[in-house]
Amino acid sequence: MISWLSGASSAIFLPLFIAGWISLLCWFIDCIRKKNKVETAVAASVFLYTLFMFVWRCKLNVTSSRYHFGCGILLLVCFGWWGFLSRSTHKALKVCCFFLMILLLGSSLFRCFWQFKKNKNFAPLGQFLKEQMKHYERPVIVGLGGESTRIKYYTGLDAFTSIHLDIYQKELIFLLQESDCIFALSSPKRLKLTCSLFPPERPLVKIGYDPKTNMVICKSENPQWRKKAISPEGIPDRIETNENTVFAEDFENPVFVVCKDDLAFRVLKSRGLIAGDKTLFVKTMEPHGGFGLVNMKDARFEVSSENVVAGKYSLLVHLPYCSGGMLLKQNFSNKQSYRGELYFKGTARSRFTLGYWPKQQPIINMAIEQTDEIYHVTWEQPAGEGPSSQYQLYFFFYSDTVIVDNIRINQI
Amino acid sequence: MMPEVTHRQLLALSAVIFLISLMVRVAVLPLQKSLERDSLGYIELAQTDLRKAVELPNGVDQTQLRSRMTVFVYLLKIGPRLGLSVQQWGHILNIFAGSVAAMLAAVIALLIFQDMRAAWFVGLLTAVEPVSVKYSLSLLREPLAFTLAAAAILTTMLWYRKKQCWSWALLTGFFSACAAIIRMEMIETLFFFWLLLLTGVIFRRFSCKVAGLGLGEQFAGCGVGVLAVELVIRSCNSVGIFFGIWQTFRQYFSRILG
Numbered sequence: 001m002i003s004w005l006s007g008a009s010s011a012i013f014l015p016l017f018i019a020g021w022i023s024l025l026c027w028f029i030d031c032i033r034k035k036n037k038v039e040t041a042v043a044a045s046v047f048l049y050t051l052f053m054f055v056w057r058c059k060l061n062v063t064s065s066r067y068h069f070g071c072g073i074l075l076l077v078c079f080g081w082w083g084f085l086s087r088s089t090h091k092a093l094k095v096c097c098f099f100l101m102i103l104l105l106g107s108s109l110f111r112c113f114w115q116f117k118k119n120k121n122f123a124p125l126g127q128f129l130k131e132q133m134k135h136y137e138r139p140v141i142v143g144l145g146g147e148s149t150r151i152k153y154y155t156g157l158d159a160f161t162s163i164h165l166d167i168y169q170k171e172l173i174f175l176l177q178e179s180d181c182i183f184a185l186s187s188p189k190r191l192k193l194t195c196s197l198f199p200p201e202r203p204l205v206k207i208g209y210d211p212k213t214n215m216v217i218c219k220s221e222n223p224q225w226r227k228k229a230i231s232p233e234g235i236p237d238r239i240e241t242n243e244n245t246v247f248a249e250d251f252e253n254p255v256f257v258v259c260k261d262d263l264a265f266r267v268l269k270s271r272g273l274i275a276g277d278k279t280l281f282v283k284t285m286e287p288h289g290g291f292g293l294v295n296m297k298d299a300r301f302e303v304s305s306e307n308v309v310a311g312k313y314s315l316l317v318h319l320p321y322c323s324g325g326m327l328l329k330q331n332f333s334n335k336q337s338y339r340g341e342l343y344f345k346g347t348a349r350s351r352f353t354l355g356y357w358p359k360q361q362p363i364i365n366m367a368i369e370q371t372d373e374i375y376h377v378t379w380e381q382p383a384g385e386g387p388s389s390q391y392q393l394y395f396f397f398y399s400d401t402v403i404v405d406n407i408r409i410n411q412i
Numbered sequence: 413m414m415p416e417v418t419h420r421q422l423l424a425l426s427a428v429i430f431l432i433s434l435m436v437r438v439a440v441l442p443l444q445k446s447l448e449r450d451s452l453g454y455i456e457l458a459q460t461d462l463r464k465a466v467e468l469p470n471g472v473d474q475t476q477l478r479s480r481m482t483v484f485v486y487l488l489k490i491g492p493r494l495g496l497s498v499q500q501w502g503h504i505l506n507i508f509a510g511s512v513a514a515m516l517a518a519v520i521a522l523l524i525f526q527d528m529r530a531a532w533f534v535g536l537l538t539a540v541e542p543v544s545v546k547y548s549l550s551l552l553r554e555p556l557a558f559t560l561a562a563a564a565i566l567t568t569m570l571w572y573r574k575k576q577c578w579s580w581a582l583l584t585g586f587f588s589a590c591a592a593i594i595r596m597e598m599i600e601t602l603f604f605f606w607l608l609l610l611t612g613v614i615f616r617r618f619s620c621k622v623a624g625l626g627l628g629e630q631f632a633g634c635g636v637g638v639l640a641v642e643l644v645i646r647s648c649n650s651v652g653i654f655f656g657i658w659q660t661f662r663q664y665f666s667r668i669l670g
Contacts, residue, residue, distance in 0.1 A: 041611040042524055042572065048611075049604045056600065101533055111542040112436060116443035116549075123445075149449045 024050060121212040126155030128208060128217065129183060133157070140179040142172075151185060151213075176202055176222065176362075184218045191216050222365070235343055235374065237311035239408050246338060247330040247409040251303050251313045309343045309374055309405035317352075318401045326395040327357060330409070334389045338381040340409040345374045346402040354379065357394040359387030368402070381409075417528060425522070425531055426515045433514035433539035437507045437548050444549050451502075451551035458488035458498045483594050483641060484553040502551035509555040510548025514538040516562035523569040557595035563587040564601040571626065572608055576618060581605070581626045585633020586640075593641050605630055 028043040133139045143151050175182055176199070184204055186194040195204045195218070204218040239250045304316035317326075332338060344352075346368045355362040364379050381393075395404070447455075491501025518535025522528065538544055547554045564587035571580035584605050591598035609623040 037615040038617060041608070041615040041617050042569075044611045044615075045604065045607040046524065048607050049600075052603055052607075053600055105533075105536055105540060108537065108542055109436070109540045112440055112540060112545045113443065115542055115546065116440050119443065119445040121445040149452050150446050153452045153455075154446060 021050065120150070120214070122151055122154030125151070125185075125210045125213050125215065125217075126157065128210065129155060129157060132183065132207070132217075132219070133181075136179075136181040138179050139181045139183060140175050141183045141185065142175065143185045172197060176220075180222045182220045182222075184220070185215050186218065187214060188216055191218075194218070235310040235376075235406065239406050241408070242410075244410045244412075245408060246332070246411050247328060247340075247407065249407045250311055251315050251405060252311045304403075307345075307372070307403060309345055309403050311405070314403045314405040316401070316403050317397045319397055320400060326397070328393045328395075331390050331392060332381065332386060332409075334386040334391065335383055337383045337412040338409050339378065339412050340381065340393075340407070341376065341378040342404060342407040343374060343376050344368070344402055344404045345372055347371050347400045350400040350402050351398040352402050352404075353396045353398075355394055355396070356381075356385075356387045357392040359391075361387060363393075380412075416526075417522065421528065422519070422522070425518055425528070425535065429518045429532075429535035429539055430511050430515040432536065433511035434507065436540055437510055437545060440545055441503065441507070441549055447499075448550045448552060454485055454488060454551055455498050455502070457485045458491070458502075482553065484556065487556070488551070499551065503549065506548050506551065506555040509559040510544060511539075513555065513559040513562050514544070516559065516566050520562065520566050520569060523566070523573055553595045557591045557598045560587050560591035560594065561598045561601045564591060565604055568601075568605045568608055571605075572612065572617075576622050576626060578625070578629050581629035582633040582636070585630035585635075586637040587633075588630075589634040589637030590641060593638065602630070602634070 024043070024047050028040070028047045031040040031043045129141060133141075141151075141157055182198075182202075184194055184198075188209075191206075198204050198220055202220045202222065204220050206216060206218050208217040209215070210217065237250075238252055239248045241248050300316055300318040302316055303313050305313055306316070308314040340354075344366070348368055348371045351365065351367045353362045353366070354364050363381065364377060366375070366377060368375070393409075487505060488498050488502050491498045494501065496504070514535055517538040518531045521534035522531035525531070547558070564584050567580045567583040567587060571577060571584060574580060585602075588599070588601040588605070591601055606627070609626055612618050613620055613623050
């Protein structure tokens with residue numbers, strides 16, 4: 001019943017609809033009164049038809065007024081109540097009706113032009129965004145709500161991502177890591193809600209307002225993005241471990257085997273790592289086994305002897321068209337502090353993130369600036385920083401090629 | 413037609429309503445700064461080469477892409493062949509369709525009310541009605557489907573007024589089928605004919621035999637309509653629409669039946 005009412009509500013407030021229906025009913029009654037069988041049949045058909053269309057569309061539970069537009073022709077024909085009223089013998093009623101018709105035509109014509117005058121113009125907004133985006137290497141524009149398609153089309157900006165609020169939380173985590181600046185477009189009414197979706201360490205700052213589209217433009221910068229990696233000095237072939245070492249992986253152990261079949265990559269025997277694609281990583285990744293990588297055309301996720309960082313083998317992650325994740329099976333305690341390090345190299349502009357799992361808070365975001373230059377990075381996991389008392393770490397690789405080696409985490 | 417309306421009057425009515433409708437739409441067109449969201453979707457599809465497209469930017473794959481290629485998209489694809497952009501051609505198509513719809517509305521009003529003044533009023537109102545103008549200037553399926561539905565209603569009325577001439581019933585089915593292929597909701601225009609048959613029999617305007625014949629003729633017209641559209645599409649592209657029609661009907665009825 002509620003769905004019927006919601007469907008009806010989108011049409012019932014149209015004045016033409018109401019007037020058309022009332023007039024149609026009047027016409028039908030008039031035909032019966034005058035005992036004109038031919039006219040009555042037509043009037044009855046038209047009346048029943050509009051009734052059927054209305055009920056049918058309400059049953060469909062369509063909220064868009066566009067779906068009621070099909071009724072338009074009939075409703076306007078129904079508006080031939082003028083025809084009915086013109087037969088009336090009351091002169092005063094005829095005059096009133098005539099003026100009403102003139103008023104209706106005039107107001108319709110005026111509304112036509114007025115309606116389009118209020119149309120949104122996205123060109124200035126696009127120009128403003130283009131200027132702002134020049135200052136960043138990898139900006140992303142986020143548009144909330146239904147306007148995103150039009151903004152994308154009229155601004156012609158490739159960096160546009162339209163996001164729905166229900167999945168926003170998940171997507172935002174990746175966008176925050178993936179970009180050096182997020183531009184968010186929001187209506188003034190929803191600005192507070194939009195700002196609340198961003199984490200405190202990456203707040204949204206208002207940078208402008210476009211009156212032609214009624215949109216507030218905000219941005220959130222990523223200060224970690226430009227962090228430079230350190231060049232290595234004398235990388236050891238094998239990792240040296242001690243009593244404080246919690247996790248160590250140099251990929252030299254033959255137990256670590258990565259297998260590839262036609263459709264998927266699977267870590268068959270792993271001492272401490274699980275790999276997967278972005279979708280699975282977000283939705284279903286569980287720390288108890290390997291799983292496939294989907295849509296991974298030409299992708300490689302393997303322990304390889306080619307182009308190694310150190311020793312005979314390194315972990316090669318080549319993801320030309322998509323991104324993928326990797327989880328450390330090792331559990332870390334929130335009560336302890338840890339210090340980690342790893343060596344990596346790859347193709348320029350390839351990126352990866354290391355963060356806390358399962359909350360997906362990033363610890364470091366790394367971008368490779370020069371192809372085949374080896375970088376050494378260290379990080380810290382201070383006590384109390386982890387998302388829960390027991391947590392894990394994950395790697396997330398965004399694009400192209402990254403070769404990782406000698407991952408070591410020590411307890412401090 | 414009606415004894416009191418001459419052909420010249422009818423022609424004048426149609427021409428004036430069509431021209432007014434066209435002028436209003438052309439005058440309002442420059443004020444339009446942005447299109448509807450769905451219009452942009454159609455433009456994107458029309459600009460996509462189905463044979464070369466592997467994946468659309470929004471993640472639509474080949475199978476989904478084919479099911480989204482509606483008749484309207486194929487019509488939009490004609491634009492670039494004529495040296496026009498998809499948007500320009502879409503506007504020409506829809507403005508023309510919207511203007512024809514206003515003209516047809518006037519003639520329908522004339523047939524229903526048998527009153528020239530009512531016809532003028534209905535025609536003018538359809539020509540300047542804001543919703544009608546808005547959709548004529550969009551790149552949506554509505555104006556085209558609306559015009560074909562109006563044509564179906566007009567032929568239904570002509571069948572009724574012209575002593576149940578078989579050719580009008582056939583055309584009713586034809587236009588209804590074409591309208592339904594373009595926009596599935598327009599399948600409702602078939603119902604108007606059925607209602608007229610029913611009320612005509614109830615009020616003894618004609619016999620059950622005539623009504624049955626009319627129904628058969630309408631269904632035959634539907635078949636011709638579906639076949640005609642199929643042939644037109646096949647001549648443009650190797651992708652047939654029977655699959656698309658089936659999918660559309662299935663979706664439509666699954667929505668109703670829950």
